[in-house]
Amino acid sequence: MTAGTPKPQVDTSKPHPARVYDYLLGGKDNYTVDQEIGKKLPDASKQDARLNRAFMHRAAAWVARSGIDQYLDIGTGIPTEPNLHQIVQGIAPASRVVYTDNDPIVLRHAEALLISTPEGITDYIQADVRKPQEILDHARGVLDFSRPIALSLIALMHFVPDEDDPYGITRTLVDSLPAGSLFLFSHGTADFQPQKLVGHVNDTYGKGGISLRLRTRAEVERFFDGLDLVEPGLVTAPRWYKDTPAPEDAHSSFYVGVARVG
DSSP: TTTTTOOOOOOTTTHHHHHHHHHTTTTTTOOOOHHHHHHOOOOHHHHHHHHHHHHHHHHHHHHHHHTTEEEEEEESSOOOOOOOOHHHHHHHHTOEEEESOOOOOHHHHHHOOOOOOOSEEEEEOOOOOOHHHHHHHTTTTOOOOOSSOEEEESSSSGGGGGGOOOOHHHHHHHSSSSSTTTTEEEEEEOOTHHHHHHHHHHHHHTTTTTOOOOOOOHHHGGGGGSSSSSSOOSEEEEGSSSSOOOOOOOOOOEEEEEOOOO
16 A cells, blocks of 8 residues: 555545445445435346446456456445455465545545555555546556556446546556456446436436446447457356356346457
């Protein structure tokens, strides 16, 4: 963890996606404003959060078993065990992990909970994905960009509206990775929901001041332009698995995928 990191005040009057996600996962690190949004979302939102988290667990473990020992996880969220570093360091203890989020409460929990193995490193930067160069500049002090890195953008980019150029942000991050790297990605979609329900979800987040841009399959595929999608390709969250038994086949409103770089 970076020494001397400032501790900004947490604004408990405004909801934050990381804390709403924590509520949906059954966590306790959220406030009334976050709970109010979570309670207004469809009942299926809690299952979606759980299925998306389970995808991250499977994908991170597969990446670690594939030999990658460096990770840049952007949009970390509230640490909910097992965390990414616990999964990958359980397989490769010397793995290095840089966590990034823009919510001050995540920083506080990261300092207390994201503890590395003695052989590895966990580091944290409070930063916004819309400033990718700032994140990369910090990560280069911890990760070796001459060797493969796994970039993780899990349940993040649907909070980045079109006007903030989510594809350009993603391209900047991916283009910084050396050949042999892997890109882990998940994104919310409205492809399987009635329009009325989609409108309700958008309004619920919007009234809390949170932008939400659910994207179609074709729009999500654009995040992988120029990359080699690993089988089974772009699928819903419970349908992505590699070297583990098939997960429960449940309804999911997340598209997920892992792709090779270079």
